[in-house]
Amino acid sequence: MKRITLLLLSIISVLFYSCNQDSDNETPIIEKVTIDDITLPRGFVISKLYEPTDNEQGSWVSIAKDDKGNFYASDQYGSIYKSRLTKSGEKDVLEVQKLDVNVGLAQGLLYHNNELFALVNSNDDKIQSGLYKIIDSNGDGELDSVKTLKTVNGNGEHGPHNIVLAPDGQSMFMVFGNHTDIPSDVHGRVPEVWDEDNLLPVIKDPSGHANSRKAPGGWVAQTDFEGKNWTLVTVGTRNTFDIAFNRDNELFGFDSDMEYDLGMPWYRPIRLNHMTSGADFGWRTGTGKFKDFYPDNLSGIANLGQGSPTGLLDGRGLKFPAYYQKGLYLSDWSYGTMYHAKLTPNGSSFDAEVTEFISGVPLPITNGVVGDDGAFYFLTGGRRLESALYRVTYEGDLPSEALELKERSKGKKQRRLRQELEALHVAPSADKVSFIVKNLDHDDRAIRFSARVALEHLDYKHWKDEIKNDNSAEATVGLSLAIARHGDDATRIEALNALVEMDWQSLEESKKLDFIRGIDLLLLRMEGSLPNDLQGKIKEIFLPAYLASSEAVNMELCKILSFLQVEEIVELTLHEMETNTSTEGMKEIYLSGDISNRSEQYGKDVENMLANMPNQRNISYAMSLSYLQKGWSTSTRERYFKWFGDALQKAGGKQYLNFIRAIQKTALENVPEKEQDYLSELTEIAAARRPDYMKDVKQPQGPGIDWTVELLMSAYEKNFENANFENGKNMFKASLCISCHSMNGEGGSTGPELTTIGSRFTVGAIGEAIINPSGTIGDRYQYSNYHMKNGSVITGIEVDEDDENIEVSISAFAAGVTTKVRKDRLESVELSKVSPMPAGLANRLNEQEITDLIAYMLSGGNKNKMKK
Template sequence: SFITDGRGTQSGLYRVRYVGATTASQPADKPQPAAANLESDARALRHRLEAFHGGPRDGAIEVIWPHLSSRDQVLRYSARIGLEAQEVSRWQARALAETNQTAALTALLALVRTAGSETQPLLLQALSHLPLEELDEEHRLLKYRVIELSFLRQGSPTPELAQVVRAELLRQYPAPTWTQNRELSRLLLWLNSPEAVPRSLELLASAPTVEQQLHYVGQLRRAKTGWTPELRRRYFAWWLLPRDGLPRAPELQRWFAEVDRAPVDGVWLDRYLAQFREQAVAAVPNDERSTLGNLLSTPWIRAQLISPTPRSFVKEWSLGDFATDLDSPGKPRDLARGRQAFADAQCVACHRVGSAGGTIGPDLTTAGSRYSKRDLLEAILSPSNVIPDSWRDTIAVLQNGEVITGRVVRESDDDVVFEVDPLARHQQTLSRQAIQELRPSTTSSMPEGLVNVLTKEEVLDLLAWLGSGDRSPNDH
């Protein structure tokens, strides 16, 4: 099923069914009788285990326990959920004494999800009987998860227990794989291990993908111990490095490739990174900030930044100036010039296409697949003609006659919070008692005439580039 819609078009809900003839031949991927029997048996076993999910039942633990060590992840998961539904007092001792690696870690995961904080010393002691040196990667990751959940759900361990856990984790950090280093860095930095800061910075410097770098930057931002002036300089120097051209995680590339697109950052990534940097700066003691010089004052580099070039007025364009150009195929357009026009006309300050641009206005990455060139141009030339409700400003008329216009970002019975300057992220809180009237604005926050610094050919190139969705940013 799928839905079609768009500005000025009729919406539709469609359901597609195959109505052709079926073939008598057996598909190559259809399970053979023996495999089908195995699948049927596994399905029946899973259903039997799922019967214990609803609550305590007599004999459930004896049925469940052998499947905590199943090689089938689905059966193992179903067994664990069933175990969690039983009374903890009936299986806690067995979980703490289990010696099979898979069954022990699965049972301890169930224990940390159901027991109180009083079991944390016993749980961590049981984990110490499963040393990381004797576990393969799959079981190491499961042990890391149990430890993480213990700290999250049961609270900080005693200093003595924390030191034991920290010492074991440090012996593995850095690990030979990204998946292990991801969890080890989380745990060790949370445990305030001084050794974790320089080791994490080394991993940040050698991280091959954007996603890995962002992980280490995020984890290090609140680290309290282990810093030296040189390590802080290395950390804040990262924010001044461009991320353009760095490889993306292979799984991310596959997901985007399936829809014929190049990988792009999330819409809110830059805002999250701005918050990360603010938190990192706040964690620097005041007496150390002077040693970092311009690293703290220099604006950090955003991904896919398109640098604008100074422009002068060309013409006050109207829709009629393009009457013969919008509906005809015309000549091939210069997408690189259209991308540059996106910056020169200041669109990039508020709108995002791919990984380029701001988040103040609507994301235009897929605008070309939803709107015609005429609709796009009309929205550019006359932005107040059609204003989406989610992007409409609100006018507040105060009791003293003052008028304030902005985007409502939060409101309660007592206050309304306006974003009055989205570029500077300046907010203003107004008391409900001070407000005489609230009404939607009929004027778009997007100024008119932004494309008046472009030539006609550049405007057409801009429309073509918006239509492309910046599918091949590295080719521009």
């Protein structure tokens, strides 16, 4: 009997352990500890193992491991290094050697089957960006020979990034930022009919960022180990640095925001994306970014506020408590934070519970890897910052053995259905049309999206008549989206007629928005003119619903009605803008997850915006009205242009004011010329606010010094205990830093925002940036040299372009100073290697003054954070 009891207990124990492995009941550790200025959950231990910069080995941004206990890491601007942890007494020592190969600059590394793959991001003439393989050519155990697998056109901060092994070990996946062109021979799971797809013209970023980049944005590709067969997997991201597969073998990416868009209706926070086959995540330049709810793009599964996403890693193999093995680790470079995302199946996709795992100041995390010992190894560095390799282990009381994590049963049926549809993305079958159409109205958004993509991979002739059948509302919308992208005008009109005959008002909210987007996309993809009777029908169904629906529906209706030049909306919209000024609910995307607990790290731009929030809904209305030419009276125009003055009183991202003025400029183009000056003056009177940053500034006493980085660091070390915050703030202005850079919500926007510089830069790195500004130039601020046929050269950054001219901003010190480069007189264009920031701006400062300046910058403009 005793033996039977023991056997039963053993079986129960095994069953309990088995169930526990698939349980999602574990919770994160709330209590935190701080070790060497790095905060992490209690029970975890972190140690710094190595500092490449101390050994003149650059700043490491990518890491991989082999099956022999070795690590490989690459300097962002230099070589690849092989390393191994050894013991020297009780101390762990990392032995490092540089690989003797003519490849480096790798933002992605993958070791597989005795070969090291490197995804190179290069602006060096000696090596092109692309995928390379490093092999052991003579069998001596050392990687010594390089094979070029494929080169790509793209580099810099939005160039080629990381590379990961497919779950089955038979291929690899790579991710590229939105400044990397998709090679002409790379095709696959995404139907190649992408476009800007905005009903109203897009306003480009006034700073010039990404203005020349068009759809489809950032992308993911899959290839074999010889790099011969490439498959395009997803598109539409902004600048995803890393991708990872979770325990269910589903692909995820961590995408960046555009912080200059803060406060605008098109702003997107950093977000975790479930990167399913054929997906488009809707990045478009300027104001053109797709709304999350548009059915022709997929939204993120978690928004994390503001930041700079870098490494992404699945927790399998870690000897951590179960909760920390079952999710993804998301690294934010700007704010020195690593998050943990617990993923719970929800239909064929997932929900994410995001909590903070590690944070430090400075802690510019780049990438990480799970070690053979079950520890988490991660790098800090990038952009020539001081770099380090860290190790995180768990030494607490909770069980921490590595679990064997398998695909979960929850959601498996839905995932299998989506994957069945995804198989049709690479092997289309006309016999599957009924199956595909059936799933166009599935209640799972990712399945609906995959079904439409499967349809679009089929020859149009196999499904063009499906719109005539008696389909559900959602299926009709799905067919309409596909017809808009693939059909001709006759079929588009047929689809529009099918939609306008529907009782769209009876649909639930999300389906109303899908319906509107269906009409939107059909209208903008029309190559000819819209029949008057159909235009009248669209007006008849939408005008009565305008401003009687939800905010999201109203904003979308305003776009379509403005496009159709429905003059009745002028008075209605202006009254709404004047009376509905509440910003309730608009702050949530800036305070999502744990963001509300650490908003100080975001600097004064976000704080000022939250305190003086622009009304994003009314900005959307104002944009739509700017294209409306009919229905205006003298009084309505006056009210409209006074609104711009009120909007200019609000706070947002660095380009907030410039975007508002750009919308105003568009509106003025639809105003009779004789009224333009008067209406502009109304805006200026209403705005009536001009910051004078240089008021009462005291000039440096000197004597000046021809500063070097070494002299600056020595001066700071000697004088920082006596640093004066107010004098540092004054030197920030006197040295003209404030003309281009903002600190704590005050200053210019033609250079990087500096409030959080102390969270990721050391004194030496700040000194290098001041003294040698051309050493590292961010993509967003890099000027180009426009060589003209007459021998002259115009230097600046593109802010707009049309068929005849390129508009170029030519002054870093004054936004809005532009010139036009005529394309017919242009010989060539090259990126300038000289920063728009002049060297020597700090040479008027003496030792104490430059110390005060550095201390002020390290504090982020916050006197309470002055380091003593």
